Amino acid sequence: MLYRTIPKTGDKLSILGYGCMRLPEVDGKIDEERATRQLRYAIDHGMNYVDTAWSYHMGESEPFVGRALGDGYREKVRLATKLPSWLVRTRGDMDRFLDAQLTNLQTDHIDYYLIHVLNTTERLAQLEACGLRAFLDEAKKAGKIVNAGFSFHGPADDFAPIVDAYPWEFCQIQYNILDEENQAGTKGLEYAAGKGLGVIIMEPLRGGNLTDPVPPEVGDIWDRAPVERTPAEWGLRWVWNHPEVTVVLSGMNREEDIEENIRTAGEAYPGSLSETELSLIAKATDTYRELMKVGCTGCQYCMPCPAGVDIPLCFELYNNKYMFKNPDAEMFYVVRLSGVLTSGPEQYASQCVQCMECLDKCPQHLDIPALLETIVEEMEGEGFDEKKQMAREMFAE
Template sequence: MLYRTIPKTGDKLSILGYGCMRLPEKDGQIDEERATRQLRYAIDHGVNYVDTAWSYHMGESEPFVGRALLDGYREKVRLATKLPSWLVETPEDMDYYLDAQLAKLQTDHIDYYLIHVLNTTEKLAKMEACGLTEFLDSAKKAGKIINAGFSFHGPAEDFAPIVDAYPWEFCQIQYNILDEQNQAGTKGLEYAAGKGLGVIIMEPLRGGNLTDPVPPAVADIWDSSPVQRTPAEWALRWVWNHPEVTVVLSGMNREEHIEENIRTAHEAHPDSLSDAERTIIGVATEKYRELMKVGCTGCQYCMPCPSGVDIPLCFELYNNKYMFKNPDAEMFYVVRLSGVLSNSPEQFASQCVQCMECLEKCPQHIDIPALLEIIVREMEGEGFEERKQMARDMFVK
């Protein structure tokens, strides 16, 4: 297993981290015996960073991780979990959730504690008004948390101000071959690393969608390479090739995937891909983009929408449905756009009033209003209100 160092602390972390959001299930619940065996296997083979959160598996991930890390495994890892920021309304809430998480995880400290979905400067301001700085400083002083960070899924322009708002030790961003320019992107990765933050990467395989299934046109590109690798290995090696990356999280839930990822993590040094290998990855990435329903780059020029529609996110989720044949695409659409994760207003495509302001702003000349109408028909059809209620039940206090 290769390890990289958090610049501010000297902490050496395995480049492969274990994400506990997609654990194996049986009868709708975490398959505890199998999941424990998988997690401990990864730790026994060098993984020393384990990531969970309050909301994962409907609140059952943290208690599971606490049990799975018994028998001496807690001492072998750096444990990460996240404050559910969308549930915070008062300073006391932050203390309540941290103490509850310590109890669930059966530990007296969290090694890497993140403010979950700290996506915008507005959200940051709300958290600061609730005493975020004082909370983090106090929790550190008490030894309840060791390192403070945040996870980010927001617009690129809000990333640097959040990085600069507190002396964070690390941050967590989405980054993969399709997201070089989306969200924090490469610019954000380099900015955070330049400030001395460790950078934890989530969704390196877009939730597994870059590997299962692979569009046939993309599979042909991988097959044409003189160097033969699985799609997962290509995608992970691309992320690890960036020296600014500290840890890449993988939500591993199949034994063969765990074994493959561990093998790759023994070899994936920074700057180790050849020019030819980077070219192959670039061709595959462009083919993915060709397969997208909407040629949106996530540049955000169309934002803000006067009616509150998150236009780039609507397009991203719509593209994902067709590129990756995700059977849960409509549910992801509701969760991401309903505001339940950030305690913010809804941002659905159906809120578009055809004001046409976005048409003048889009550098890709996308017919945004017409496409939003299509998205309404395909993503907000039968069962839409039921999915919204499910999202509220999952995430609203």
């Protein structure tokens, strides 16, 4: 495992961090035994940064992490979680959430505490009016948090002012081969690092959309590479190639992915990719941009939908239609969203009632209602009712 240093603190963090937003599940709940085994395996192999949040897994991620870091594992890692900024109305809310998180995580301090989804200067001003600065200063003085930071999914112009607004030790941004000029982007990465902040990277593989399965057009590009690597390794190495990056978070939930990422994190030095390799990655990036219809990462921030639409799954199935040119894509859409596989309710795009709640929640700033309308037109056209009936008959008990 390679390590990089937080400039302001001297902390040496593993370049691979464990993201706890996409833990393995069984029947819609965290598979605690398997997830604990996976997390501890990663720690045993040198990973020392664990990231969770109040909202992950519908509030169950923090309590899980608290239990999983028992038996001495808490002392082996730097633990990060996040204040749910969208739920804060008063200074008392901030203290209440932090104290609850300490209880959830079974610890007396958070090593890296982030203001979650601090996306705009307007939102920063609202939090400052509630006493954000005093909250952070006092929590640090009391030893409840060690380092203060923020996560960002907002417009590029708001990033630098937020960096400059408080003596943060670190920040967390989305960065991958498709997001060089999106959100904070490369300019934001370099700006934050230039100010001495550690930079934690989220969504390095766009929620797994850059890995499995790979569109044939992109697979052909990777097959022409002078060295054999998986798509995940190409994507992670590209992010780690930037010396400004401190830690890359991976939402690992398969044993083979954990092993591969740990191996790669022992080799991925900054500046280690050749010009030939960088050119190959650029070609793959251009091809992805040509194929993808919706830039959704599957982060689930838009969920739950009040009307019952599974928004990320709608986007995933719609993207797959174009990336993989599957003639059965519309039938897959019908089956996956019908509820027959989960004994649950239907979750189709056509259930959208245009309430607009999802618009403010989307870190990618997608026009979700308009995109769902397009999906209805393309995926729920002629014969839709017949396909729904077929799905029910195919999977009837």
